[in-house]
Amino acid sequence: MPELVFFSGTMDCGKSTLALQIEHNRSARGLVGMILTRDDRAGEGKLSSRLGLVTDAVEVRDDQDLYVHLVDHLSQGGRADYVIADEAQFLAPGQVDQLARVVDELGLDVYAFGITTDFRTKLFPGSQRLVELADRVEVLQVEALCWCGARATHNARTIGGRMVVEGAQVVVGDVNQPEDVGYEVLCRRHHRRRMTAAASRAAALSPDVLPVSSG
């Protein structure tokens, strides 16, 4: 049975790498994928991984009907044996419904990849709809780690190196960007305490935590 699968995790946990591996393994067996993405850091119409791999993709527009896109493609003689949708958190909920229709009515597997929650720990609308509709939600096995060594479960946004909890939901960016808008993955405990790696280092160096001299 064809499936809608949502591969989810924090930023930097290997989602795009897995998307590219699925694409590689299937195309090596002669299958043809329709690769969709939105706002990849590598630029328009790209699906890229931090391991350096990149492939061309269809850049999804705000108002694009993904079911109609697939039907048009197939009816014009194009081929699509499966669909990969990266950065799926940026899809509109209606576009996730259209992907479910691609599975049910066109009989194609759809593999969607994305982060579940934003820097405020709130669900992205597209991810919420994927959790609601997916046949399976898979959490990636290669866990990203918080600076403390615990499994990273949340995404923090930093501006000029300081963690923020207010702002626009969507700001394209990367981890390890302390000068600008950046992101850092944290465990829930340290996300709640707004304790990034830099903040923990600063706290360790603070005179407040040095031993008090008895002399």
Ligand SMILES: Nc1ncnc2c1ncn2[C@@H]1O[C@H](COP(=O)(O)OP(=O)(O)O)[C@@H](O)[C@H]1O
């Ligand atoms: N230099 C490196 N050597 C080995 N693995 C790396 C290196 N750089 C990044 N990675 C791996 O790539 C992962 C990020 O992959 P990517 O597909 O870009 O993540 P995502 O799409 O989830 O944000 C990291 O968690 C790490 O496992």
Ligand SMILES: Cc1cn([C@H]2C[C@H](O)[C@@H](COP(=O)(O)O)O2)c(=O)[nH]c1=O
């Ligand atoms: C947490 C969070 C992330 N984003 C953006 C930042 C990146 O451009 C993508 C995630 O990409 P990745 O391949 O999973 O690393 O999402 C955002 O816009 N808002 C957020 O709250």
